Amino acid sequence: MQHEDIENLATILNNSGHYRVTKKYQRPEYYNTGDEDDKMIAVFLDIETTGLSYTQDKLIELGMVKFEYNRHGSIFRLLGDFSGYQDPGIPITEYITELTGVNDDMVKGQKIQENAVANYLQDVDLIIAHNAQFDRTFLETTFPSLPPKAWGCLMYDVDWDKEGISSRKLEYIAYKFGFFHEGHRAINDCLAGVHLLAQQLPKSQVPVLKELLTQSKAIRFKLYAVNSPYDSKELLKARGYRWSMSQNDKYRAWSIELNEDKVAEEINYLRSNIYNTSSINIPVEIFDAYSRFSSTNNKSNNHVKYRDKLEWFQKLCTS
Template sequence: MTTSQTLIDQLTATGDYKVIRRLKPVERYHEDTGAEKHIGIYLDTEATGLDPDTEKVIELALVPFEYDDEGRIYRILPAYNALQDPGVPISAFITSITGITDEMVAGQSIDLDEVARFVSGASLVIAHNARFDRPFVESLYPGFEDIDWACSIADVNWNEEGFEGVKLEYLGYKYGFFYEGHRATIDCQAGIELLSQTLPSGELVMKRLLDRSGRTDVRIWAERAPFQKKDLLKSRGYRWSPGGEGVRKAWYRDLPENQVDDEMLFLNREVYPKLVGVLPMDRFDARARYSKRV
């Protein structure tokens, strides 16, 4: 009797087909090695829009899991998922993306005591685009300010590993699985599945994320850079900060601490007409990275 796996193997062996499987969440990825384990939380939110200052969370999922310093993932622990009534109508556009309707969230709320219990037992929170998720959940529960964060987009150098995109669905496809996305819990489960994989260079995705998220970053503020250099700065990866209360008005770039000297050489050679010895710099690590405070 021909099995599904036999057919898959036959198709794959031709070199003309790639078979992808529906993601089926598992309870364990790796047998116990005796290594010291930590608790990570994969987090995902759905919201009424993109701006954490004006929009509201309508769904939160927390999926905790065990991992060790080598990036091995062990047990997947019981998850928390909740809808929340934002107090305003959900737009048709957001419903089309998330599948969440006004009727689904009516009278619903996130249990912050339960959220606190999850966060108190964890060493690290991970999101796929933590720059989006962290400011939203910090507004919900301040304990998210006091824990290390990592991003499974920014803290894994996907492009250098040969991947042409960083969307979770695309990366899942490249690793041979698919799922029905844009609901918080399944997105978390897909994220953990991705972390369990091995990069083309041979390193576990989770190990690469741990190493990169443990760095210290420096934000260089290119204050008083000549206006005519704006396109050069943008091509270099600088972003514009329009300023405001307590915020600088200048071009800025975040980079690892060990690249600061080279960046200062570039700025003095290509941007500033006169030698600049010192520029404002902010240093931050995983405790502050992706936070609305930075």
């Protein structure tokens, strides 16, 4: 059967309403053409590790794919790739090998040079990962001297629930957009991530990258409901709070991350429904695209950078 016949058959099956056909990802030569002057360079990054803890586990594979984009969310050419293995100095467990496809023989004696990573990222305006909280912390721990870059997250900077996509797993989102890719390779996940960014969201019809750009640029306030009554736990969980530790490790508390336009409403909610007092003491961390998801202590600089916003927040808590 010829390729054209297969394509026609896939179209017939999809249009029947009884089948859903997904296509294998094929790397395109480009997504859009044009000579726009405002083109920038982003990179999609994916990391495989020996476990989930960036303080205890080690990076074993790094994949990155550069691409051109503009502020409207259009993607143009795919640029050069970067791929490398890193010997963690400890045996890779069978579970991790099954999960990542990386085994001891593949990483033995391998080392990713920090200057090579820095050179590759030199002209990059934005780093995107599917789960930036995970990937950024491992990248910074493994290569602590990399210059700061703005970050975006495909998992959390797009409201997939609002778009009718119930899971944030990369493979599932790809399936909902009608394609699949060979997983267990960091570079393949990067290419799939860029391909998703080039699509339009099913309900809002906004380019995925455009939505990510909008959300990643937003100033974020992370509120910690310290000393909240124990019986308020379910109320906080239902509102989207998660149990977490502050950036400076001073306390654990229920926390929520909000855009600036939601902060005043949340303070009023906490005052009326959780603490039942007019004046409340709510610690806050303020993030931007350069500090969000980071494991380093430079986030504390945001309290100087955004001093006016911090003062505004404190007035909300005491007024």
